[in-house]
Amino acid sequence: MREVVIVEGVRSAFGKRGGGLKDLAGTEIAGQVIRGLVDRTNILERGHVDDVFMGNVIEDEKSLFSPRYAAQLGGLPFDVSATYVEMQCGSAITAINHAAWKILMGMSDIAIVGGCDCHSKWLAGGRYTMSNTPYRDISYAPTAARLSPIDEQDTNMIQNSDLMGKKWEISREACDEYAYNSQQRLANAFANGWLGDEIVPVYNPVTGKYITKDEHPRPDVTLEKLKAMKPVYEGGVTTAGNASGRNDGAAFVLMMTKEKALELGFTPRLKWVTGADEGYYPNLMGVAAAYSNMKALRQAGLKMADVDVYECNEAFAAQNLAVIKEMETVMGEKMNMDTWNPWGGAIAIGHPNAASGARITTFAMKQLALSGGKYACVSSCCGGGMGTTTIFENLER
Amino acid sequence: MREVVLVNISRTPLCVIGGALKDKTAAQLGILALNNAVEKFGIAKEDVNTIFASSANHDLNAVNLGRYITLGGEFPMPTSSVTVEMLEGSTLAAMNHAASKIALGLDDVCLVGGMDSWSQKPAFMGTDIVPYKLIPPQMLVQKNSPFEDEEMDHVEVSDRIAKLYCVSREECDEVAAKSREDHAKAVADGIIGNEIVPYVVPATRKTPEITVATDDVFSGNAQEYAPLLGGVCTMGNVAHMTEGAGYVLMMSAEKAKSMGLKPLARWVGGADVGCEPNVTGVAAAYSNLKALKYAGLSIKDIAVWENNQLTAAYDICTRKEMARQAYTSMKNANWNGLGGALAVGNSGSVAGIWLAKAAISEMEDAGQYAVLSSCCGGGVGVSTILEKL
Numbered sequence: 204m205r206e207v208v209i210v211e212g213v214r215s216a217f218g219k220r221g222g223g224l225k226d227l228a229g230t231e232i233a234g235q236v237i238r239g240l241v242d243r244t245n246i247l248e249r250g251h252v253d254d255v256f257m258g259n260v261i262e263d264e265k266s267l268f269s270p271r272y273a274a275q276l277g278g279l280p281f282d283v284s285a286t287y288v289e290m291q292c293g294s295a296i297t298a299i300n301h302a303a304w305k306i307l308m309g310m311s312d313i314a315i316v317g318g319c320d321c322h323s324k325w326l327a328g329g330r331y332t333m334s335n336t337p338y339r340d341i342s343y344a345p346t347a348a349r350l351s352p353i354d355e356q357d358t359n360m361i362q363n364s365d366l367m368g369k370k371w372e373i374s375r376e377a378c379d380e381y382a383y384n385s386q387q388r389l390a391n392a393f394a395n396g397w398l399g400d401e402i403v404p405v406y407n408p409v410t411g412k413y414i415t416k417d418e419h420p421r422p423d424v425t426l427e428k429l430k431a432m433k434p435v436y437e438g439g440v441t442t443a444g445n446a447s448g449r450n451d452g453a454a455f456v457l458m459m460t461k462e463k464a465l466e467l468g469f470t471p472r473l474k475w476v477t478g479a480d481e482g483y484y485p486n487l488m489g490v491a492a493a494y495s496n497m498k499a500l501r502q503a504g505l506k507m508a509d510v511d512v513y514e515c516n517e518a519f520a521a522q523n524l525a526v527i528k529e530m531e532t533v534m535g536e537k538m539n540m541d542t543w544n545p546w547g548g549a550i551a552i553g554h555p556n557a558a559s560g561a562r563i564t565t566f567a568m569k570q571l572a573l574s575g576g577k578y579a580c581v582s583s584c585c586g587g588g589m590g591t592t593t594i595f596e597n598l599e600r
Numbered sequence: 601m602r603e604v605v606l607v608n609i610s611r612t613p614l615c616v617i618g619g620a621l622k623d624k625t626a627a628q629l630g631i632l633a634l635n636n637a638v639e640k641f642g643i644a645k646e647d648v649n650t651i652f653a654s655s656a657n658h659d660l661n662a663v664n665l666g667r668y669i670t671l672g673g674e675f676p677m678p679t680s681s682v683t684v685e686m687l688e689g690s691t692l693a694a695m696n697h698a699a700s701k702i703a704l705g706l707d708d709v710c711l712v713g714g715m716d717s718w719s720q721k722p723a724f725m726g727t728d729i730v731p732y733k734l735i736p737p738q739m740l741v742q743k744n745s746p747f748e749d750e751e752m753d754h755v756e757v758s759d760r761i762a763k764l765y766c767v768s769r770e771e772c773d774e775v776a777a778k779s780r781e782d783h784a785k786a787v788a789d790g791i792i793g794n795e796i797v798p799y800v801v802p803a804t805r806k807t808p809e810i811t812v813a814t815d816d817v818f819s820g821n822a823q824e825y826a827p828l829l830g831g832v833c834t835m836g837n838v839a840h841m842t843e844g845a846g847y848v849l850m851m852s853a854e855k856a857k858s859m860g861l862k863p864l865a866r867w868v869g870g871a872d873v874g875c876e877p878n879v880t881g882v883a884a885a886y887s888n889l890k891a892l893k894y895a896g897l898s899i900k901d902i903a904v905w906e907n908n909q910l911t912a913a914y915d916i917c918t919r920k921e922m923a924r925q926a927y928t929s930m931k932n933a934n935w936n937g938l939g940g941a942l943a944v945g946n947s948g949s950v951a952g953i954w955l956a957k958a959a960i961s962e963m964e965d966a967g968q969y970a971v972l973s974s975c976c977g978g979g980v981g982v983s984t985i986l987e988k989l
Contacts, residue, residue, distance in 0.1 A: 253873075262658065266742055266746075267977060268687050268980075271877075275745055281979060282873055282886070284874045284887075288682065289685070305696075305697075324726065326724040327724070327725045349661050350668070352671055353672075481678050585667070586667075587671070589664070589667055
């Protein structure tokens with residue numbers, strides 16, 4: 204059996220909605236990040252890239268088939284294939300799993316895997332005119348997009364977060380503390396120089412500037428400020444302070460067989476151990492990550508305590524805390540909170556949906572390299588009620 | 601590595617744009633076909649591990665398409681679902697992904713489906729144009745390639761590669777006519793058509809209830825049409841637009857055995873590869889040869905070739921390119937023996953379902969291996985190899 208490894212991970216700085224990256228379509232950010240990954244690793248001269256796996260949650264402004272478009276912008280040769288793999292916020296994690304299977308099956312050797320999204324370029328959809336719907340039927344109002352065909356399950360994300368907070372008995376204070384920690388941990392990681400070198404500068408031709416700094420983190424926010432914020436819905440736990448942002452960005456990792464990595468002179472850094480995905484109720488979608496985590500741990504034959512780093516996409520503080528509670532209840536083990544998102548998460552750094560999976564994989568890789576731990580469990584919940592998880596083993600110990 | 605088999609195929613009829621299925625969005629078609637498929641396959645919903653869904657035209661209402669149809673089909677909550685897309689080759693790519701997942705022991709039973717609607721194709725408008733409220737909606741143009749000289753639609757590419765590969769209008773018309781003839785014969789013989797679950801159009805005050813059980817086949821005479829853009833392509837030798845949805849049931853061989861189901865074919869391998877977007881019509885030639893290399897087979901071993909004929913020129917050029925690369929002749933190859941998209945239309949991501957059914961039907965008499973392939977917009981080709989059991 205082949206072994207699949209990750210040798211490098213890069214990302215763009217994550218822009219605010221309407222911030223420095225606002226003039227670029229998702230695929231244009233992705234193209235620049237792929238170019239950055241290629242420059243950094245010199246992969247095109249050292250070997251032959253077979254595949255690009257990518258997803259984007261928000262319909263892309265420029266392209267019909269986003270991975271192919273991004274690959275072309277990234278300067279990859281035309282014989283590189285492209286596949287669109289999408290599972291909402293978990294897109295990149297799922298794409299990493301799909302790429303790993305393809306490599307394990309011997310159908311591919313080297314793949315660039317990730318995702319991109321640009322919330323500044325949110326598109327409104329209307330029905331097309333090709334059939335008998337008259338053009339004037341297309342109105343300004345975008346047609347309602349739904350996460351579930353079942354009416355009572357089709358709630359928005361803030362409602363989901365509040366519902367999870369209620370069901371898993373998570374207090375507003377716990378959420379705010381969690382969010383505060385996330386901001387502090389990220390600021391700390393940057394201050395120590397653990398983070399920052401994975402960022403590829405992205406050029407915005409409209410403003411003529413290179414974007415090299417994340418725009419979403421608020422390192423100087425205080426717990427008092429977070430506690431004073433008004434909840435989005437009366438009586439709920441979710442505020443703008445303890446939810447992830449809507450951001451612009453892209454992130455990619457470079458995957459290949461271990462054999463290939465050694466042959467081409469790369470250092471194999473993470474080994475793909477296993478991946479899993481599982482569905483859950485759409486209105487409690489965040490907890491799906493707990494179930495996919497547990498499924499993946501079962502597949503890998505690991506206990507909760509065996510994992511040194513849990514990187515879970517922080518859609519909401521209440522969602523992350525609910526995932527932890529559910530895992531503790533079902534597995535009967537206590538979660539060591541120091542291993543959970545040790546460098547903060549999407550609440551602080553921001554959340555360009557489909558890109559986040561590759562961003563947290565890169566973070567997990569750096570954390571394991573620093574701490575010398577063995578296993579990382581990388582997961583995300585996905586809109587519509589899916590959880591997706593990948594387990595990695597550190598090869599640099 | 602575990603053995604992966606295709607167990608059953610089910611789909612809706614492929615109806616022309618604005619036809620019997622015009623009111624259904626891609627996701628609604630997907631849910632309709634999913635319910636039909638589960639009933640036809642005789643499996644319990646609990647048995648299905650993952651649903652792979654794809655739609656080339658996307659759906660406006662469903663944010664997470666795979667999950668949306670899984671919920672709409674009332675599958676149990678833990679059922680996993682993912683959206684895999686590669687435009688026209690979506691279902692072939694999804695089959696390869698599902699097969700990998702099963703072969704690696706991560707799943708036992710997968711449903712692979714394609715669903716597409718042209719009538720309900722969403723159009724997108726940017727929301728960052730200022731002042732948004734004062735200007736009429738502006739449709740975005742979404743492209744295949746960022747490079748101007750590579751950005752072409754299928755008709756432009758067809759005309760271009762017809763010149764490169766010296767293909768005449770007559771040859772194209774011939775292929776189109778043959779495809780329709782072969783398809784009519786296959787339907788008359790009952791070889792294809794039994795995978796269709798009929799769609800019942802409810803009665804209205806003006807019209808009675810109509811049962812649609814056959815595909816909307818292109819009925820014109822290929823020679824009668826004027827060129828679309830001055831090249832070889834006409835309305836007659838380019839696939840018309842049809843819509844529908846369909847599913848393939850894939851399992852591990854031992855699971856099929858334990859469930860008492862008789863498999864149709866074994867999944868051998870697959871491949872996908874890129875080429876220049878302005879010659880995307882021949883991309884399937886590259887992926888076919890890559891897939892053969894992966895499976896350790898040669899062109900001689902293949903009894904059945906099923907290619908997604910988006911245009912007649914694509915079909916001819918793909919064969920020519922394969923012959924060129926492999927130093928062999930593809931003249932006598934059993935290529936699209938039951939017709940193809942030129943007869944039943946370009947149904948977007950559903951094409952893979954059609955190809956799988958056609959190949960499996962043909963393999964019974966023709967021989968051991970079949971190659972299914974499709975080129976995809978933007979210059980990607982994808983192939984899947986199946987083996988008779």
